[in-house]
Amino acid sequence: MFDLSGQVALITGASRGIGEAAARSLAKYGAKVVLAARSGTDVERIAADINGNGGQAIAVTCDVAKYEDVEKTIQACLDKFGTIDILVNNAGIIEPISRIEVSDPEAWSSVIDVNVKGVYFGLRAAVPHMLQKGSGTIINISSGAATGALEGWSHYCSSKAAALSLTRCGEKEFGDKGIRVIGLSPGTVATQMQVDIKASGINPVSQLDPSVHIPAEWVGEAICWLSTDAGDTYRGIDCSLRDEDVRKAVGLV
Numbered sequence: 001m002f003d004l005s006g007q008v009a010l011i012t013g014a015s016r017g018i019g020e021a022a023a024r025s026l027a028k029y030g031a032k033v034v035l036a037a038r039s040g041t042d043v044e045r046i047a048a049d050i051n052g053n054g055g056q057a058i059a060v061t062c063d064v065a066k067y068e069d070v071e072k073t074i075q076a077c078l079d080k081f082g083t084i085d086i087l088v089n090n091a092g093i094i095e096p097i098s099r100i101e102v103s104d105p106e107a108w109s110s111v112i113d114v115n116v117k118g119v120y121f122g123l124r125a126a127v128p129h130m131l132q133k134g135s136g137t138i139i140n141i142s143s144g145a146a147t148g149a150l151e152g153w154s155h156y157c158s159s160k161a162a163a164l165s166l167t168r169c170g171e172k173e174f175g176d177k178g179i180r181v182i183g184l185s186p187g188t189v190a191t192q193m194q195v196d197i198k199a200s201g202i203n204p205v206s207q208l209d210p211s212v213h214i215p216a217e218w219v220g221e222a223i224c225w226l227s228t229d230a231g232d233t234y235r236g237i238d239c240s241l242r243d244e245d246v247r248k249a250v251g252l253v
């Protein structure tokens, strides 16, 4: 449905959930993909599966909270495929869910390291290469938490608000230089993250019946759609996959 042939895409947090689905969808539409996550064996298994089904993929072990890892991953992408066209800043964590007064300061900060610094590190490492060729698409996976507030999620809400700010700032800085920075707020998605949220029992999201969550594959398709010209509408802002019109445009309903 989407033509991404010849494009090179790097997806962080590609060892499961939304990141895995994004890598598989991007490869299905012809993109060469780099899968990055801390679980090296998982990204290797998924990359091997993509290669076995006619795609082109490599796996890189990467902790997005470490800038040297992110730089190394971009370099691996350039070494293998010669360029980077699409960066999906997807890696994200929500654990430990806890109220501020009992939260562990170090654990709270580690969420900021992944969800905020990880996105900044991706931009910092990829943008110089995109600027050089005057094109590129960066999709930051956002959340309703970027503009909402929920008990027990102070780290996560703060981090997603900051990621949205990076989407805005990125568009301001590179928007006129051929680089699109786009946010995607997927709604609730049936992944390990929602299993952890349910187990916390802390706020209304934890009370949701799992049947209301959308499949990760829908988000993968939306990422491919945003990678085409359709993404122009969402430069510097979050696109919401809860929006029925967006779902229709992606081909989900």
Ligand code: NAP
Pocket (backbone or CB within 6 Å): 012, 013, 014, 015, 016, 017, 018, 019, 036, 037, 038, 039, 040, 042, 062, 063, 064, 065, 090, 091, 092, 093, 114, 141, 142, 143, 144, 185, 186, 187, 188, 189, 190, 191, 192, 193, 194
């Ligand atoms: P998930 O199933 O828990 O997957 C998270 C992914 O991030 C895993 O592949 C994990 O791989 C990776 N990751 C975590 N820390 C990392 C690090 N330091 N460096 C590199 N990779 C790391 O969660 P998901 O639902 O797919 O979440 C993906 C994104 O969607 C997140 O940004 C999340 O905030 C966002 N989101 C999810 C929902 C939802 O309802 N599920 C809703 C809104 C937004 P490793 O552990 O192998 O590193």
